[in-house]
Amino acid sequence: MTTQQLIEQIHKKKSFLCIGLDVDLNKIPKQLLETEDPIFEFNKAIIDATHDLCVSYKPNTAFYEAYGLKGWQSLEKTINYINEKYPEIFTIADAKRGDIGNTSTMYAKAFLEDLNFDSVTVAPYMGKDSVEPFLAFENKHAIMLALTSNEGAFDFQTLETDGKELYKQVLETSKHWKNAHNLMYVVGATKAEYFTEIRKIVPNSFLLVPGVGAQGGNLYDVCSYGMNDDIGLLINSSRGIIYASNGVDFAEKARVEALKLQQEMEEIIKAR
């Protein structure tokens, strides 16, 4: 999917919501556990109930790898289901990969070509040649960690490097990499003020924002500091939506929570 197509979807749906498909067998409704592929059945129901309210789904690969072969199969079925039934959705493999060049190329092919995700999250620590292989695919995107929403973000990401915090250096440096137009960034919502500084460095890039809701970030603050002319934000919610209920009404309740966020987003878009 091109960035322009993503922007069109945002305006059409009046939503910049991304739903995180982080499926934990201990948290899903018990009746699903009797099906052949509980993870896929859960995802399918959530997707069918929410696809018109969001522009993106983001399975975190850890939750699938945790179930070994069966988990990997559920991931394949999930991405194929989205691509076939809802091709207008921007898909994100939240994998946080990164390795030396030829190895990153293997990961990039796995996620962007074979599984056919629109994008994959990557880690910046190994630098340019670990990320560029993910940028080499036309109309595909690498979403690089810049400032994350967890406590450990302050261990290294905010250290001063040459008079500039590391995450700013990461943003700055990456702008000069080959096919940097295919880069987006992960920026946590925990401190909305950071977005002002970030927008000075990457005014036009899309930012994937975890940490709204469960992790304490505020949607209005994030939008007021982080939005650009193209909206430029994908706000992720996982647990708050997919685990809204663990009864038979789980998909219905997920829709209710997704709708609340979509309506807030519609208000925000209108108010601009």
Place this chain on the structure above:
Amino acid sequence: MTTQQLIEQIHKKKSFLCIGLDVDLNKIPKQLLETEDPIFEFNKAIIDATHDLCVSYKPNTAFYEAYGLKGWQSLEKTINYINEKYPEIFTIADAKRGDIGNTSTMYAKAFLEDLNFDSVTVAPYMGKDSVEPFLAFENKHAIMLALTSNEGAFDFQTLETDGKELYKQVLETSKHWKNAHNLMYVVGATKAEYFTEIRKIVPNSFLLVPGVGAQGGNLYDVCSYGMNDDIGLLINSSRGIIYASNGVDFAEKARVEALKLQQEMEEIIKAR
């Protein structure tokens, strides 16, 4: 496996060689492609031919994920084969994972519990709560990226942060994390002089060293700057050993290359 058991194996085998199982179907002998599981058949032959010359095997997960479900199955079969037939081997899942706490826990379980690797490589960018879940398993280890062997290592890892290069800060900070005794570090071999500085910070930790051979690092230099009283090094070689030949004699030729390195290591151990 405990660190002490690893040290005992090193002295018994007079080797601190780690063999990287980075299997690419384009590079393995053609006759294997006709078997049901070429990746596993290749690994099995390499392992049977070299297990007495090395102390560790390190499959890089990218090379398995690249083949989807079948690849994941080959990885499972490979780790099970090693654990059953050669339990004295220290196994490394080279996965370079790292995410927020509950997600890292999923990865840690997948690799250290379900697949039963002795260790997994992790990325430091997201800080303490992204790595500590990997340290919570008794006699299991997280091997954290410190200074890597690729060109991009110099993009961020060597930036000055508070008067200290970032990789040194990463080493220093991580020493204070919970169960830090289960931490080892990835340190590339491309500049052996760095090992002097690194040993000042982590004198007792094991270092996993890629980049000897194909990537230009020198074994003797690395040992002279990086070895400690317990040896404290695992030197990785992948392509130089496993692709020594792509004919029917591939396992035999892999043994020849592994033997060369083992003999150099034996000399180095003796000379101390």
